[in-house]
Amino acid sequence: MMGAPEEQTDIPFTERVMAGELPMNYRTPAIAKYDGTTDPQEHLSRFENVALLHRYTDNIKC
Numbered sequence: 001m002m003g004a005p006e007e008q009t010d011i012p013f014t015e016r017v018m019a020g021e022l023p024m025n026y027r028t029p030a031i032a033k034y035d036g037t038t039d040p041q042e043h044l045s046r047f048e049n050v051a052l053l054h055r056y057t058d059n060i061k062c
Contacts, residue, residue, distance in 0.1 A: 017058075020060065029051070031043075
């Protein structure tokens, strides 16, 4: 008898990104959620600056 089908979720990240581990001291950046009312490039620049300051790897940035 076959078991129940496994639930599958579409994840937009590669296996390499999903396999990356977060450092023990990782904290989500204190950047407001983008709401579509301001310049998106400015929002991304803020995130990139925080990522650079905290030396986030590419996996963490995803």
